Amino acid sequence: MNTSIRTRALTGTALTLAVATVLTACGGGSTSSGAKAADRATAAPAAVKDPLVAGFDGGLYILDGKSLQVAKTLKLPGFNRVNPAGDKDHVVVSTDAGFRVLDATGQAFTGIEYKGSKPGHVVRHAGKTVLFTDGTGEVNVFDPADLNGGKKPEGRTYASAEAHHGVAIELADGELLSTLGTEEKRTGALVLDKNNKEVTRNEKCPGVHGEAAARDEAIAVGCEDGVLIYQDGKFTKVDAPDAYGRIGNQAGSDASPVLLGDYKTDAEAELERPTRISLIDTVKKQIRLVDLGTSYSFRSLARGPQGEALVLGTDGAIHVIDPASGKTEKKIPAVGKWQEPLDWQQARPTLFVRDHTAYVSDPSEKALHAIDLDTGKKTTSVTLPQSTNELSGVVAQH
Helix, strand or coil, X not given: CCCCCCCCCCCCCCCCCCCCCCCCCCCCCCCCHHHHHHHHHHHXXXXXXXXXXXXXXXXXXXXXXXXXXXXXXXXXXXXXXXXXXXXXXXXXXXXXXXXXXXXXXXXXXXXXXXXXCCEEXXXXXXXXEEEEECCCCEEEXXXXXXHHHCCCCCCEEEECXXXXXXXXXXXXXXXXXXXXXXXXXXXXXXXXXXXXXXXXXXXXXXXXXXXXXXXXXXEEEEECXXXXXXXXXXXXXXXXCCCCEECCCEECCCCCCEEEECCECCCCCCCCCCCEEEEEECCCCEEEEEECCCCCCCCCEEECCCCCEEEECCCCXXXXXXXXXXXXXXXXXXXXXXXXXXXXXXXXXXXXXXXXXXXXXXXXXXXXXXXXXXXXXXXXXXECCCCEEEEEECCCCC
């Protein structure tokens, strides 16, 4: 997905605060402690609580996670992608020049960059964040807690044999799973030990794309004919029920052994709008297909706080699915009916979930909604200055 050329990013400026009403007092002067405190207050923006970050054509909005009000607008030309960095303050922004770390709480870029063409997937797992740069094949691993110092964290690096649109994830024991491929063909994945020495590989996963982690650290990557699961030191290929059954996007939860994936069967389609999802049981090593009766996009998949499978359909509803049974437990109205655009970079309704709240954007209405997943009720809705595309926020790892 992250294969476009992006326009060079511009660093955002600090937020300008309005000066409050000045109180006069006898003998008071500009050198008083009160005046100095006021000067300090205007020097830096107030911290944004549980910030969200939404991309629009030409920049980013930083929003308050509760009120959904825009706290800061950053200019950033080009198509930019946004992912949680893995702590309570930062997100990782993919720009034309590489990955940049944004302090969303403090509303400013940190200066931490991982330069390289075509920055791709950002993966959080087991207390580590992993960046994969498609244009170079470079993998960077760091502890998101080390971002607080404002300096680039010391971390692990790995250079793929060849550049490709890939993904990598570090496991709790320090093993690193990374995809295999070239710019023309992707074939599977390998696993490295802590010293970047190869442990094992599997090249029976054509078109490998995306990853997700299930309970008990079962890691899956998608293939054009099923999925490849790595767990307890070995790979297991799980075949799709169709000769071409592509699972390219997945969502996992530590609360469930079942992964949520998309499912496409038309290799020749300019854009296939599937109505079926895949539920991948990492214990039984089986794939269950569920027809939702509505299509969805790659920005439609998420997991709930109890491991529920969540899919934002083009019917405008969030479909809440029991991953064990495949039964749709309820449908939560979110936005109006929509259709996935042909160009994957074009805006469409997007689902982002944090704790018990689902955030759903509606670009056609320039709207953003916060929905309580427990009650199914919208708690907050706002109209934004411009239509948004990417939608994400800070998510601290456990």
